[in-house]
Amino acid sequence: MPIIDSSTPKAFSYPPITVERARRSLICSPFHLKLFETMRSQSVSLSAIANETGVKHGYTKKPLSELAGDNELGWLIQVGVLRREVDGQGITDSFRLTPLGHQLIEEYQGKSQPVASWRDRLHDTVIRWFRLPF
Template structure:
């Protein structure tokens, strides 16, 4: 199992299947690596990612509606890559990387995302549609 050494002294160990699912979800997502690099340092709001703002900031591959963007980010939360920011009044519309997400993004630092195969896209779509835990 890969270990994660984030800025905390704690080391997180994830099952290989968890890491593979998270990586596949990242590369199949409609987002560019730049978005996740920014999320590694600060939270990013939904309004900065959705619509034309995402294209201008190089966060998305194509313009996404707020609903489509929120659904894609929600899937990345479910697979353990992202988390929603919380402030004193509750959950916000901003997102940050989890330790697992940080590990995966650091792995691709300075590189491009690999192009997902059709089988990656199909597998990701099936587990996302049925919300299967593998």
């Protein structure tokens, strides 16, 4: 029976279009990299992201209502960057990075957050509006 070394992380391979869509959605989001860097090691609850608390923690660029924050985080779930945290009772109001999210945030380690161009924002908006798979 072969021995499996579970200490080495397995990197998932994603199609380039998936990675690009996730990257674009990440830089177009109203969140700072600090939020995603925190999510690398722990889950973050919606209450820590919403309203003035998110700005104080350095997670958001401007105050977001809980509904707006949940919608923005929901979009990042749909493109594969985040997932909802689950406990023994079911789904919680906390979020964590997916393997794709970890890959993207590792690329930005030690760098400043890229600024989304008007073309990135337009493309992200159109995809979100129609929920297109590309």
